[in-house]
Amino acid sequence: MNQTYTFKKTQNNFDFIRFIAAVGVLFSHSYDLQNKDSLEPLRNLTANHLSFSFYGVRIFFIISGFLILKSALNSSSFVNYLTKRALRIFPGLCIALLISVFLFGLSVTRLPILDYLTQPQTYAxxxxxxxxxxxxxxxxxxxxxxxxxxxxxxxxxxxxxFTFYLLLYFALRLKLLRTSFVLLITFCLLIVLDLKLQNTDIINNYYPSLNMSPGPFIEFSIYFMAGMLFQYYQDRFPITKNLGSTAVVLFIASNLFLDFPYSRVINYLLLPYVVFYLSFIKGSLNNFGKYGDFSYGIYIYSFPLQQILLQLLPEISVALFAFLSLIVVSPFAYFSWFIVEKPMIRLKSRKTIIYENPISLPV
Incomplete structure (x- = not known):
């Protein structure tokens, strides 16, 4: 029998998948930091186009689009929505920055401690x-x-x-997304725009005042919108074992055997489906979150900790480096979740309904 999966908040693997995505980023950085990025398994298999960190980051945006749309629709006001989003990002980031400056930096700086502490760059x-x-x-x-x-x-x-959080809210508030069809058209147009700009210098332009570049902005927005589309169509989008298995096979095959731009388009179309197929498989991983949501802590602490580890063990093998990196970052991820993130999440307001029927799903 071809089982159809259902979208239930209490039966998903989001926490586990985000954990794997964060570990994937850490794994890729283990190669990058040793100047062995071309040896990273996925890069090696895909002519240096893809990596575990590539997929890890994009998985974050896909799941985020799915969950944040619901958060926007269930928020009583912009302040309520912004407060919930800020509590999820900024407390953990604030503590991570303080630890980076006054623990990591102070421990490994080549400068005398007094010089380090009196440099404006330290506090900047x-x-x-x-x-x-x-x-x-x-x-x-x-x-x-x-x-x-x-x-x-x-x-x-x-x-x-964070920028997508803001744009999503105002798009809803200004009724720019009167129907999910508008989002679907925007999603397709952005894919076309992304492909058109790939051979231009525009995508690499960096705008310091925004701390962003057009290329990543367009690409990440496509994955974020893919998550939103799954939220819109969750009651009528078929996710079955046969379709899911086929999507996984096609996704892997396209990335191994197809060149750009075909593989890029396939990623945009199939990666979200694969993510949600895996997310809604019923099983023991549905309860992974009861142990904690450590993905954010792993993501924001792993890079500086890996560099400290590499400074102490410069000749370490990549495999051992990746393993020890995960061991070293685990206490910080634990601390981040239970001491910082989880208490902040409890402060989120439970009020609901911001607009009357802001989005009409097509019938």
């Missing part, structure tokens, strides 16, 4: 909390590891995530 690093400001380095920190002064190479995606 905390401005990364705004998301729209970027300072990648700290004085004398990690500038001899991989010849890279970047303290935390994972934080750059957070500004896109």
């Amino acid at each position: 690093y905390l401005l990364n909390l705004s998301l729209y400001h970027s300072q990648q380095g700290l004085p004398g920190v990690f500038d001899t590891v991989n010849n890279s002064p970047i303290v935390n190479g994972s934080l750059w995606t957070l500004v896109y995530e």
